[in-house]
Amino acid sequence: MEKNKLATREQLKIYFEKNKYPTQSQFAELIDALKHREDIPTNKEAVILANSLASIDNAYLAYHGYNFGKEKILLTVNSQDEGEQLIDVSKTNNYQEQRKYFFGTAPYSVKIKKFQLDELAETEYYYFNYQINPNSNSSFTVERIIGNNLQVLPEGFDLGTFNDKIILTFSKIDFGQKINIINTNIKFINNTNVNIMYRAHATYWGSLFSNGDSVTNHYNLWDNLYFFYKADLKEINQHIECKVYNVDNNQLIMTGYLYAGENNENGWGGDVAMGIRNIRIECNYQNQD
Known part of the structure; x- marks a missing residue:
């Protein structure tokens, strides 16, 4: 048997x-x-x-959510060798980091799939920010205020491309007054043969790097713009200057420097542009204006 x-x-x-x-x-x-x-x-x-x-070394999304209600946030992640991955960041514990690991290998691109908000009081808004590649010299933060009279991030909104991890924070804040969007037109002129990229940043607002003309949509309560640049000059023996002008009166506002022989990943623009609606950035080899 x-x-x-x-x-x-x-x-x-x-x-x-x-x-x-x-x-x-x-x-x-x-x-x-x-x-x-x-x-x-x-x-x-x-x-x-x-x-x-603990042994997993894949890139991941680390996120925090504060004062969450019925919000629904879905993201899509694409790697170079895997299909689209859907990540739900709606469920969070206040002040406790949550992690979602990514399939495949870098680089990864992340986009908004769904952004559904809960009800807000008259002066309440959502503060949404994310930090790309936080462990590297190229780390930077993109920020937005959304909800009420401000546009929700649409489906397909590109959060950027990254190689390491991304840290995302989403919270509800009462600013005590209405917030409105203001725009600054940015004309970018690169007179070198090097690929130079810039990004603009203001309080509660920030953009991705770009090498073309752009328009900001920052906020009237904080009408200040800072600039950052990146360019790989390891094989270049000339420094580069990027000057920011007020187009309306041709006044020089600030000068940023990119250094020869270095990979400039987040170069400081030099100062702040306050209350300016039309800006021109001109990048030239030093002493060759």
């Missing part, structure tokens, strides 16, 4: 390959051995899983 002993994995394969099935008792024991999605892991299993997760 065949003993009711749980067969090994290889024995089970042979059973099915040769149309010889496990006994009823063996099959019941096999089912009991399988994990169900609703099963609560034992402490030992949880420790094994935690140790396994």
